[in-house]
Amino acid sequence: MYPVNEVFETIQGEGSHCGVPSIFVRLQGCDVGCPWCDTMHTWELDPANQVVEIEVMQVDGSVGRWANLSAQNLADRLSQGNYQAKWVVITGGEPCMHDLRPLTHALEAKGFRCQIETSGTYPVLVSDDTYVTVSPKVDMKGGKAVLTQALARADEIKHPVARQAHIDQLDQLLADIDTSDKSVCLQPISQKHAATQLAIDTCIQRNWRLSVQTHKYLNID
Numbered sequence: 218m219y220p221v222n223e224v225f226e227t228i229q230g231e232g233s234h235c236g237v238p239s240i241f242v243r244l245q246g247c248d249v250g251c252p253w254c255d256t257m258h259t260w261e262l263d264p265a266n267q268v269v270e271i272e273v274m275q276v277d278g279s280v281g282r283w284a285n286l287s288a289q290n291l292a293d294r295l296s297q298g299n300y301q302a303k304w305v306v307i308t309g310g311e312p313c314m315h316d317l318r319p320l321t322h323a324l325e326a327k328g329f330r331c332q333i334e335t336s337g338t339y340p341v342l343v344s345d346d347t348y349v350t351v352s353p354k355v356d357m358k359g360g361k362a363v364l365t366q367a368l369a370r371a372d373e374i375k376h377p378v379a380r381q382a383h384i385d386q387l388d389q390l391l392a393d394i395d396t397s398d399k400s401v402c403l404q405p406i407s408q409k410h411a412a413t414q415l416a417i418d419t420c421i422q423r424n425w426r427l428s429v430q431t432h433k434y435l436n437i438d
């Protein structure tokens with residue numbers, strides 16, 4: 218069973234698939250604790266906030282509610298629901314706290330393609346066809362071995378940056394891996410001007426991609 222916080226259809230606002238209509242499945246629960254996290258309401262899996270399935274379908278918002286859904290139930294609901302998108306983004310919270318193989322396989326059996334957004338602090342367990350975005354959380358829970366495995370599986374490395382130290386951390390991480398088949402993006406933290414300028418300048422210097430959180434500029438979910 219997966220603790221689902223919300224399901225909603227919108228435009229992927231970040232990374233290399235920015236602009237792609239997508240169904241977002243946000244799982245409840247994360248113990249990583251990034252101080253600037255924009256989804257802090259997903260951290261706690263509080264039994265008092267458990268609701269029935271229908272209350273997390275086709276909704277969005279910053280509430281820590283969640284409902285337990287099986288892989289098959291979610292895949293059925295997404296294929297029977299009134300969605301146009303064929304791209305499903307599984308995020309959180311930290312989705313890799315769960316084995317995502319049953320969910321990604323069930324969604325693929327219904328004709329969806331999957332993307333996950335993960336911090337690299339838990340092993341990445343997904344179908345072979347899943348597009349994996351790792352937004353590395355350095356020196357956070359999980360440790361180096363897990364992060365190395367996640368980065369090796371990543372199709373995209375989307376690093377959150379506010380200061381030069383974050384770029385230096387990314388350089389250290391990339392020193393150990395082959396990035397020739399990966400997209401490397403910098404994502405400014407919280408639309409701060411200095412962070413955005415640093416990301417722009419560094420992306421131009423290094424030939425990396427800029428990932429601004431376009432949904433926040435557009436005021437969409």
Ligand SMILES: C[S@@+](CC[C@H](N)C(=O)[O-])C[C@H]1O[C@@H](n2cnc3c(N)ncnc32)[C@H](O)[C@@H]1O
Pocket residue numbers: 247253254255256308309310311312334335336351352375377404405406407408430
């Ligand atoms: C909310 S996280 C959920 C998935 C997973 N826990 C992770 O960290 O990748 C989704 C994405 O939002 C990014 N993010 C979270 N808060 C942010 C902020 N204030 N500014 C920019 N990006 C942020 C994360 O780095 C990650 O790429």
Ligand SMILES: Nc1nc2[nH]cc(C(=O)O)c2c(=O)[nH]1
Pocket residue numbers: 227228229230231256308309334432437438
């Ligand atoms: N539009 C939109 N794009 C996103 N890309 C990653 C998101 C996330 O919260 O993981 C996100 C999100 O919350 N909304």
Ligand code: SF4
Pocket residue numbers: 247248249250251254255256257309310311336354
């Ligand atoms: S790992 Fe992701 S969800 Fe968890 S605190 Fe960090 S940004 Fe937020």
Ligand SMILES: [Mg+2]
Pocket residue numbers: 255256
């Ligand atoms: Mg978000």
